[in-house]
Amino acid sequence: MKAIITVVGQDQVGIVARVATELARLKINIVDMSQTLMADNFTMMLSGVWDDQQLSFADAQAALEELGAASGLTIRIQRQAVFDAIQKL
Secondary structure (H helix, E strand, C coil): CEEEEEEEEECCCCHHHHHHHHHHHCCCEEEEEEEEEECCEEEEEEEEECCCCCCCHHHHHHHHHHHHHHHCEEEEEEEHHHHHHHHHC
16 A cells, blocks of 8 residues: 655654654655645645555554654554545546
């Protein structure tokens, strides 16, 4: 499975570490990542891949949404194929 993950929220220490740790726990490999600060707002977009026989998209989504809620961040995940289709519109 390939997916695009976005993270948005108030800048704080450890955002990248928390997200990367959760992705590692889920066995989602980060293959590309971009991050920036816009004023005091943190934004990150990354591409991840994993074996969907080991982890369903729904389980990955639930885990990342839980991390976002606990961290005061908005974390969204979208299948790469859907993301690509939307970008072509």
